[in-house]
Amino acid sequence: MxxxxxxxxxxxxxxxxxxxxxxxxxxxxxxxxxxxxxxxxxxxxxxxxxxxxxxxxxxxxxxxxxxxxxxxxxxxxxxxxxxxxxxxxxxxxxxxxxxxxxxxxxxxxxxxxTTLFIESSTPAADGKDHGYARFARSLGFAPAWREVVRHLPLPVPDDRLARLAADAAGRHAGYRILTYAGGVPEELLPGLADLMSLLAVDAPSGDVEFEAEVITPERLAHTYAREAKQQRIRLSALAIHEATGVVAAHTDLAFDSTASVAQLGTYVHREHRGHRLGMAVKVANLQLLQRDHPGHPFVHTANEENNEHMVSINIELGFEAVETLTEWTIDIGKS
CATH class of the missing domain: 3.40.630.30 (Gcn5-related N-acetyltransferase (GNAT))
Structure with a gap:
């Protein structure tokens, strides 16, 4: 039942x-x-x-x-x-x-x-032939895309983060990198919401098409308020284009007191790419994490296997592949 x-x-x-x-x-x-x-x-x-x-x-x-x-x-x-x-x-x-x-x-x-998504996590070496894959296919599901799940052991050596931050700084003149705990200031919410709404469209997703997600300042504020009730901590790093005030990049880390740290997402606006902003915001957030919230075992993240740019940033930071996350889909017109 x-x-x-x-x-x-x-x-x-x-x-x-x-x-x-x-x-x-x-x-x-x-x-x-x-x-x-x-x-x-x-x-x-x-x-x-x-x-x-x-x-x-x-x-x-x-x-x-x-x-x-x-x-x-x-x-x-x-x-x-x-x-x-x-x-x-x-x-x-x-x-x-x-x-x-x-x-x-x-x-x-x-x-x-018309479309249902279910995901499975399997060891990195046998994700395509695992029992979970056989189970999904037996029910008519097909893989929409695969992501590689990686862990970054903590703490990251301070000298590595300092070197990566200095290298990125040489590429992002004209941008400010800001970090916040517990959500970003109210005046930045509209710009952050606009940026985050584009992630679903730009993130690699196989042959599946997504509309821009409806992200509003109110929705973000509700999320921050809920996390405060959960005693869940969110660390955010933003890149602000100084000439226009546009929120050009963001990344978030979130964690509970007893859990590992989740990388919730990193995104750089399509008009502001090429300035190492993805690396800059990730490094700034890791530095904030290690300074104010030490003791967590690792950060976990997942990237579509063909997302070469973000994968290269994660590997440079020290992330290591541990498993494969497969997004399975079924269309009722084909089931």
């Missing part, structure tokens, strides 16, 4: 969290989940522009065996649904994952959407 989960039902939510931790940590010794309270706040105060539907799968005895979290864009890319499916490792190969995926496909059809 599959049923909708109330995010304010404490008993069910504890089970959802435990299944997610077990499933996402299976054969991934580096996985470090957010604390339950932080995760629960995020589930109970979602982004209003991307409503969520949380489902639990139960066996005949009424025990929760798996979950499916659907993200349903409200303002852009309204032909798409994104699903995060987890099954308790001890309950795998009993059909629960198949039930959850088929339910997600059916729900996509009910919503009038």
């Amino acid at each position: 599959i049923r909708l989960i109330d995010p304010f039902d404490e008993r069910d939510m504890r089970q959802v969290y435990d299944i997610g931790v077990a499933a996402k940590g299976f054969a991934r010794p580096w996985f470090s989940p957010s604390p339950y309270n932080s995760w629960a706040v995020g589930m109970r105060d979602p982004d209003p522009e991307e409503p969520r539907e949380l489902y639990g799968c139960f066996d005949a005895a009424g025990r929760m065996t798996g979950t499916s979290l659907l993200f349903v864009p409200a303002q852009d890319n309204r032909d798409k649904v994104y699903a995060d499916v987890d099954v308790q490792p001890a309950d795998r190969r009993r059909g629960f994952g198949t039930q959850l995926v088929r339910h997600a496909v059916a729900r996509m059809e009910q919503l009038g959407r």
Whole structure:
């Protein structure tokens, strides 16, 4: 049986969290989940522009065996649904994952959407032939694109960061590099929102086309407020074009007290590329992280395997490949 989960039902939510931790940590010794309270706040105060539907799968005895979290864009890319499916490792190969995926496909059809995305994480060496890949293909999914997941061991040597910062500085005259904790100042929100809305269009995504994401200052402010309630810290670095005041580049790091650091995204405006701004903002944010929030084991990031420019920056910083993230897709016109 599959049923909708109330995010304010404490008993069910504890089970959802435990299944997610077990499933996402299976054969991934580096996985470090957010604390339950932080995760629960995020589930109970979602982004209003991307409503969520949380489902639990139960066996005949009424025990929760798996979950499916659907993200349903409200303002852009309204032909798409994104699903995060987890099954308790001890309950795998009993059909629960198949039930959850088929339910997600059916729900996509009910919503009038045409494309469903589900992702899998596998060891870097065998991502294309892993059991998760065979499972996805058996249900009619095809790979849309693949990303290489990399870890940057912390701390990064200070002399490496200083050298990279000095090298980038020689290329970005006319830009200021600014860093912030807990969100950027209100006066910069409109420019940052405009920049972030372009990421979905420019990020490599195989043959899948995306509309510009609707990012507004209000949406960013809501995100910052939610993260404050979660006691989750976001570090942001921006490149500002001094002549125009345009936010030309940004990067974000986010973390909870007990978890590794997530690289949320780095983007350089298409009209301001060629000035090493991507490297400049990443280095500035890492320097802020190591100065004010030391002690985390690593930063994790993922880049589409053909995103040569961003991959080269990450390798120069010291990121190392650990696994492959495959974005699987199904179109109801082809299923």
